[in-house]
Amino acid sequence: MIPLFIADPKVRPGGPSAWWLGRSLASLQESFLRKKSRLILRRGNAPDVLAAVVRETGAAAVLWDESFDPVQRKIDEAVHAKLTRAGIFCGAFNDSLLYDPRTVRNKQGTPFKVFTPFWNHCLSLEEPAAPVKFNGKLIAPSVWPRSEKLESLGFVSRAQWTEKIGRCWDPGEKGAKAVLQKFLRNRVADYSEGRDHPAKEGTSRLSPYLHFGEISARQVWHETRQHMIADRRPGIHRTGEAFLRQIVWREFAHHMLFHFPESVIRPLRKDFLKFQWRKDARLLRAWQKGETGYPIVDAGMRQLWATGWMHNRVRMIAASFLVKDLLQPWQEGAAWFMETLVDADLANNTFGWQWVAGCGADAAPYFRIFNPVLQGNKFDSEGDYVRRWIPELSRVPARFIHQPWEAPSEVLASAGVQLDKNYPAPIVDHAAGRKRALLAYHRMSEQRQK
Ligand SMILES: Cc1cc2nc3c(=O)[nH]c(=O)nc-3n(C[C@H](O)[C@H](O)[C@H](O)COP(=O)(O)OP(=O)(O)OC[C@H]3O[C@@H](n4cnc5c(N)ncnc54)[C@H](O)[C@@H]3O)c2cc1C
Structure with missing residues (x-):
């Protein structure tokens, strides 16, 4: 298995997001090294880069986490077309959302446009699958393909961002888990009341971790549900549910973007x-x-x-x-x-x-x-x-x-x-x-x- 990240110039994160991505990749590289594997970094047009890596390594299949945003989807489609033409198996899996947007429809068979019926519908569906803990070994290739240096990808952005923002955040999977645990331990019980007061640390601050996939919505969902059962504080069920509702607002926003990609620039009404x-x-x-x-x-x-x-x-x-x-x-x-x-x-x-x-x-x-x-x-x-x-x-x-x-x-x-x-x-x-x-x-x- 060859873990690969491609910095495609069509995806242009702003300064703070680029800074986060750089730190996140550094953290992911360390995780792979601990598992005696590596994270290969490349830069360029994703379909061309992938085709080259497949040629260099003789890979038989290319698998990725499916994205539902229009910019990334276009890239994914081009990758899929190029590789399948070359006889390579392609597989995309949804791990960024609780449900596949193609499968969530109202009684008329159209996408939901109002949140409350969407929320009720999600609650009526089978619960999102619980995440599986991976304890196995990653099989390394006999020869690793070349990797570019993280610094050369251009994510380690201007010093002003690094200095300011670096003091506030700890990007990476470990940081994400710690933030969720701290929130469940100290803040979720007060979430309904605390979440509206900006001077308080009343919300989870999980948004960048969720965005960059350092923690998944399914992990947050299941850990929160388990916490709601284990925590005996009065009202925990109500406040835990208020938090899960926000996770489903995220879900709703992503489903809307999938169904109405033009909404990035055009009003829906x-x-x-x-x-x-x-x-x-x-x-x-x-x-x-x-x-x-x-x-x-x-x-x-x-x-x-x-x-x-x-x-x-x-x-x-x-x-x-x-x-x-x-x-x-x-x-x-x-x-x-x-x-x-x-x-x-x-x-x-x-x-x-x-x-x-x-x-x-x-x-x-x-x-x-x-x-x-x-x-x-x-x-x-x-x-x-x-x-x-x-x-x-x-x-x-x-x-x-x-x-x-x-x-x-x-x-x-x-x-x-x-x-x-x-x-x-x-x-x-x-x-x-x-x-x-x-x-x-x-x-x-x-x-x-x-
Ligand atoms: C004008 C505007 C722009 C926004 N832009 C972004 C953005 O670029 N990225 C982003 O992640 N959120 C955005 N939000 C939604 C929301 O403000 C943030 O998700 C939230 O403040 C993140 O803080 P938290 O993780 O502590 O939230 P919590 O209250 O702890 O919520 C947990 C998670 O639920 C999701 N969530 C919470 N509120 C919303 C919401 N209103 N819509 C969709 N998902 C939600 C987020 O993933 C969040 O991390 C925007 C909201 C507004 C009004």
């Missing part, structure tokens, strides 16, 4: 093709840099830049602010997230952005526009999250932390805040931005009726 965005590079830049003047939005964008991750509640608030208060196209926000997240995942990201923009499957109704001040007061009531990511505001009292422009000047002065000098004044008035967004929505709806 076609009427949104006519939505009048107001593209403005200056506003987009202020949002990207965390300089909108709305502390909860800015804290989220700065957390993203510093750690490659943002809390889910804040992702929703920041995304809503961009597409509704600032009327910037959701595709711009999605692209920035893909560039800067360690868990950048085409399925979850596309789904999340379309959900917030109101144009996706089972999306939030358009008129439900997040108010960043109320959201901040509700989910970060003491302002701890804002203070952590915006040190300029660290001495602002909780009452004004989510709306410093409302604070009397002496309060701001004693907190050392000078609006528009060391922290921006709001770049848009939320009430006016909300009105403008609703107007744009009504215009679009009127056009549909014409």
Whole structure:
């Protein structure tokens, strides 16, 4: 068996994801070495590289973990076509999802577009197969094919990412297992309540590990289910189920992307093709840099830049602010997230952005526009999250932390805040931005009726 990783230039991860992938491959190389095997690394067009390795080694079959994202699927299809033409057996297996998207259909035989029936349907299916622990030996070839050096693949990315993000994460299978165990031990019992408060460590932070396949959804599913039986704390069943529901949201997003690959760039609700965005590079830049003047939005964008991750509640608030208060196209926000997240995942990201923009499957109704001040007061009531990511505001009292422009000047002065000098004044008035967004929505709806 020859474990092989190909860096195909058609797959272009953003800086933090590239950094993660580099570390992940290093960890996988070590695992194979411990099993007296190796991980061969190559670079180039995947079908050509595979054909060359098959020729060099006389391999009879090529097996891989099937992907359901459109970029990777195209590559997989080209590999399959080239190798089967050459008489090589090809086999792809689904290990990234709980179920094969081709097999999950509603009573009409079409894909689910609403989450709750999808969730209920998944619960009615046979449980996903439990992972099998591999204790066997990996049979090595008599001569190993050549491998490129990990550094030459270009994943060890710019030093700024390495330094910043390296402090927050431990990529690799071992890290993934430790994160899941820690979550089940310490946090799952409080998940339903804790998951919405960004200052707390209330969620699992498994997203990059799941994205890179360092832990599988089936492993998370079964370990959580076992934990729910073994843990005697009251309410564990409810909170464990709330967590598994998120794993099924991931599943839903991936099934949606498989069935509607064009959703990466096009809204699922076609009427949104006519939505009048107001593209403005200056506003987009202020949002990207965390300089909108709305502390909860800015804290989220700065957390993203510093750690490659943002809390889910804040992702929703920041995304809503961009597409509704600032009327910037959701595709711009999605692209920035893909560039800067360690868990950048085409399925979850596309789904999340379309959900917030109101144009996706089972999306939030358009008129439900997040108010960043109320959201901040509700989910970060003491302002701890804002203070952590915006040190300029660290001495602002909780009452004004989510709306410093409302604070009397002496309060701001004693907190050392000078609006528009060391922290921006709001770049848009939320009430006016909300009105403008609703107007744009009504215009679009009127056009549909014409
Ligand atoms: C605008 C926007 C963009 C997003 N982009 C991404 C992305 O690129 N990659 C990504 O993995 N997630 C994305 N999400 C979903 C979600 O924010 C993250 O999965 C979550 O914050 C990861 O943190 P966690 O692992 O601690 O989550 P937990 O709460 O511990 O959840 C466990 C797992 O369930 C899955 N999950 C949780 N929430 C969602 C959700 N809303 N949709 C789909 N799957 C979910 C993730 O795999 C997550 O790791 C996005 C959400 C929004 C609103």
